[in-house]
Amino acid sequence: MNHRTLIAAGVAVAAAISGTACGRTTHESRDTSVTTEADVSSRAPVTMEVTNSHKQDVDVFVTDGDTRWRMGTVATGQTLTFTVPSSAVRTGNGLHVLVHPIGGGRDFSSDRIIVSAGDEVQLTVAPAIAQTSYSVAPR
Numbered sequence: 849m850n851h852r853t854l855i856a857a858g859v860a861v862a863a864a865i866s867g868t869a870c871g872r873t874t875h876e877s878r879d880t881s882v883t884t885e886a887d888v889s890s891r892a893p894v895t896m897e898v899t900n901s902h903k904q905d906v907d908v909f910v911t912d913g914d915t916r917w918r919m920g921t922v923a924t925g926q927t928l929t930f931t932v933p934s935s936a937v938r939t940g941n942g943l944h945v946l947v948h949p950i951g952g953g954r955d956f957s958s959d960r961i962i963v964s965a966g967d968e969v970q971l972t973v974a975p976a977i978a979q980t981s982y983s984v985a986p987r
Contacts, residue, residue, distance in 0.1 A: 892966035
């Protein structure tokens with residue numbers, strides 16, 4: 849390998865390294881966005897705390913009227929907290945909660961529940977499923 853080839857290779861490597869470094873520095877220096885408390889709260893997830901006082905374990909679902917999302921199973925005597933998918937609350941039409949006792953029996957279906965970002969739906973599955981209750985609390 850001759851002397852000119854080594855110099856050309858060295859110049860090419862140096863140019864590649866300095867171009868990458870400059871590009872990265874420029875990109876980072878342009879990120880001047882500021883996240884406000886209002887931005888964070890408008891993106892805060894809706895959560896659902898489910899307390900199961902029913903004699904059977906239950907499956908819990910949310911629906912926006914078109915799509916149904918399975919939140920999970922809550923065993924008898926257990927309290928669990930689920931994060932409601934953002935697509936379920938994005939429509940602005942509210943959501944419905946469905947509770948299905950595992951092993952059979954009558955299902956519970958809530959009225960339309962209006963929620964906002966960051967709210968917590970508190971659902972208590974009653975021993976008599978028809979007496980199941982819910983409330984919405986801002987966080």
